[in-house]
Amino acid sequence: MPSSASAPVKRVAFVDAYAMGRLLLPVMNRLGIECVHVESPHPDVHLVRLPFPEGFVTRVRHDGDVAATAAALRELGVERVISSGESGVELTDRLAAELGTPGNGMSRPASRRNKYDMVLALRAAGVESAATIVSADAEEIVKWAEETAGYPVVLKPVASCGTDNVVACASADQVRAVHEKIMTSPDRTGLPNTTVLAQEFLDGDEYFVNAVSRDGGHHTVEIWRYHKTRLPGGNIIYDYNAPLAPDDPQAKLVETYAHQVLDALEVRNWASHTEIMMTARGPVLVECAARFGGGQVPEIASRCLGTNQIELVGLSVVDPDAFDELPTTAYQLLERLRYVHLVNPNDHGVAPSDEAMAAVRALPSYVHAVTTRPAGEPLPRTVDVATQPGYVILISEDPEQLDADYRRLREIERDHLYADPAS
Numbered sequence: 001m002p003s004s005a006s007a008p009v010k011r012v013a014f015v016d017a018y019a020m021g022r023l024l025l026p027v028m029n030r031l032g033i034e035c036v037h038v039e040s041p042h043p044d045v046h047l048v049r050l051p052f053p054e055g056f057v058t059r060v061r062h063d064g065d066v067a068a069t070a071a072a073l074r075e076l077g078v079e080r081v082i083s084s085g086e087s088g089v090e091l092t093d094r095l096a097a098e099l100g101t102p103g104n105g106m107s108r109p110a111s112r113r114n115k116y117d118m119v120l121a122l123r124a125a126g127v128e129s130a131a132t133i134v135s136a137d138a139e140e141i142v143k144w145a146e147e148t149a150g151y152p153v154v155l156k157p158v159a160s161c162g163t164d165n166v167v168a169c170a171s172a173d174q175v176r177a178v179h180e181k182i183m184t185s186p187d188r189t190g191l192p193n194t195t196v197l198a199q200e201f202l203d204g205d206e207y208f209v210n211a212v213s214r215d216g217g218h219h220t221v222e223i224w225r226y227h228k229t230r231l232p233g234g235n236i237i238y239d240y241n242a243p244l245a246p247d248d249p250q251a252k253l254v255e256t257y258a259h260q261v262l263d264a265l266e267v268r269n270w271a272s273h274t275e276i277m278m279t280a281r282g283p284v285l286v287e288c289a290a291r292f293g294g295g296q297v298p299e300i301a302s303r304c305l306g307t308n309q310i311e312l313v314g315l316s317v318v319d320p321d322a323f324d325e326l327p328t329t330a331y332q333l334l335e336r337l338r339y340v341h342l343v344n345p346n347d348h349g350v351a352p353s354d355e356a357m358a359a360v361r362a363l364p365s366y367v368h369a370v371t372t373r374p375a376g377e378p379l380p381r382t383v384d385v386a387t388q389p390g391y392v393i394l395i396s397e398d399p400e401q402l403d404a405d406y407r408r409l410r411e412i413e414r415d416h417l418y419a420d421p422a423s
Helices: 021-030 066-075 086-099 115-125 138-149 172-183 249-264 298-305 309-318 320-324 399-417
Strands: 011-015 034-039 058-061 080-083 132-135 153-157 167-169 196-200 205-214 217-230 236-243 270-279 282-289 337-341 366-371 390-395
Touching (some): 011 021, 021 034, 034 066, 034 086, 058 066, 066 086, 080 086, 080 270, 115 132, 132 138, 138 153, 138 172, 138 196, 153 172, 167 172, 172 196, 205 249, 205 309, 205 320, 217 309, 249 270, 249 282, 270 309, 298 309, 337 399, 390 399
Parallel strands (some): 011 034
Antiparallel strands (some): 132 196, 153 167, 153 196, 205 217, 217 236, 236 337, 270 282, 337 390, 366 390
């Protein structure tokens, strides 16, 4: 039973439950909380293709009128609004403010979605940030790169996610080409890009901090180091991730900085995912998202880290007093694991079949795999998150075993994992 003296929450709403919201739904249902789904006008075009989760009591379509949508939620008895993915961040905050329910600060809400406003919020709070400009003019970015930032310079959509069109540009010509590509492409929510963000290239090791907050109190759920690969054309893709022990000196530095970022962006409630580069001048924000970290497997997180972001959001809703009593660093490193992103290195290939994955499952440290496309479906070359065929989770107490299995996995990919058996 909840320890809080306040009346228990009975109904919550998720905005765009196409990503991690599908994992939060059964947790809430198990805790006796009914869930309403709010559909934003522009969900993630990749995630919306996934099967829609079952278990919502009803669905509400938002057509642009926040007051009307909030009134519908109020009529349904909704007491909390939670963002399930990047496309729902801004609408979640506006609905919570309209309903008067716990949410995030509204003095500069765009800073939790617009990457340039994000940098401005950090500057205003005195938090270290990357040199950044936005411009619809490629020549302005070229001039800035050559006079201020130097090459390489990173270009990306100002409000996208998932490494969508994130490219490290090494020359003026590449800046012009990438700028044109971004400006003529929609972002992951299907909206046009009307400007392009450019940032200094942050050199160093990259980390992410997943946290859950309640009323401005932040609890760290996990800290991982990213290992990424920069492709010949400048695109940056995920290679593998590995968690840090909470007492690791680097973990302490990035955790402290991540909480400063959350304060600067007024992230006060629910989940957050903060990406940080440890540079020669210290930690610097890559970007922060006021939503769950992607690609989670809660049961494996709990097995290896003692907790997970999904469960802690549920706890913050049903038993806020117990949540507040958690230590600031709420996880432990119980088992070593490596989260390996699948990479198709070819211009052709197909999503692997169960038979093709047998060699991967035979790896001594293998515990779990997810493929993002049906077996046999054509695969493009991997250039970003959307074109990565899935991921594999390895767990072993032996670091050498993890390394050996990781290398063997990459060999399997190169040799036959994406081969078309019909060819």
